[in-house]
Amino acid sequence: MICDFCKKELKKGTGKMFVFNSGKITFFCSSKCEKYFFMNRSVKYWKWNKHESRSKVTR
Numbered sequence: 001m002i003c004d005f006c007k008k009e010l011k012k013g014t015g016k017m018f019v020f021n022s023g024k025i026t027f028f029c030s031s032k033c034e035k036y037f038f039m040n041r042s043v044k045y046w047k048w049n050k051h052e053s054r055s056k057v058t059r
């Protein structure tokens with residue numbers, strides 16, 4: 001597994017696993033990476049959302 005934020009390789013049993021509602025699974029080497037990952041995500045999402053039309057965001 002690879003940390004989804006810093007892309008470092010993780011050993012099994014270390015780090016954190018996060019399962020999205022969509023079923024996508026991500027791994028983080030630390031809670032710091034987890035935090036930053038979600039911070040980045042929401043920033044990108046909001047920037048993108050302002051740029052694009054809202055209709056593209058709805059599933």
Ligand SMILES: [Zn+2]
Binds near residue numbers: 029
């Ligand atoms: Zn990491």
